[in-house]
Amino acid sequence: MNALHILFRTSRFNLSKVGEHFINPCCFGEDFALWLRERLIERRIEVRQAYQEDWGWELPVMQGSDSYHLCMSGNSDESSANMDEGEWRIIVEKARSIGQRLRGTGENCRNGRNGEDDRRDSPRGAYGLRSAPRGINKHAQSAINRNSRMPGKPATLD
Numbered sequence: 001m002n003a004l005h006i007l008f009r010t011s012r013f014n015l016s017k018v019g020e021h022f023i024n025p026c027c028f029g030e031d032f033a034l035w036l037r038e039r040l041i042e043r044r045i046e047v048r049q050a051y052q053e054d055w056g057w058e059l060p061v062m063q064g065s066d067s068y069h070l071c072m073s074g075n076s077d078e079s080s081a082n083m084d085e086g087e088w089r090i091i092v093e094k095a096r097s098i099g100q101r102l103r104g105t106g107e108n109c110r111n112g113r114n115g116e117d118d119r120r121d122s123p124r125g126a127y128g129l130r131s132a133p134r135g136i137n138k139h140a141q142s143a144i145n146r147n148s149r150m151p152g153k154p155a156t157l158d
Helices: 030-042 098-103 115-121 136-144
Strands: 003-010 057-063 066-076 086-094 155-157
Touching (some): 030 057, 030 066
Parallel strands (some): 003 155
Antiparallel strands (some): 057 066
């Protein structure tokens, strides 16, 4: 698998109001994608316009000659106190050519393992920066994860 997963909790983004333009009622993440896009642009990362998928939103990103897709979606806890409280996931997927796939090169992680495996022994907790592709995941994660956390536990974004 060629993807890293970033998992966190927040009530900062919409998980309660289904937009008229949503493909499906679960397509939350438009405001999150716009927010993340601005943070990446501030860090001089080349980011295209976010677009909606049937599961959430996708943000195309370029870092040097490498292309990434930041796929984001969220699920509400359906708390009566705050309907926007919930869990969010970003999947960072590196685009690879057919040649790279056949040769087994161009992986997302420097050591060739996926993000789920790397989180076990990361010195910075679950989905640690150690396994991040240069620039993209590091900036996405630092924009979201300001707190260290235990492996397997989502970060909190206030």
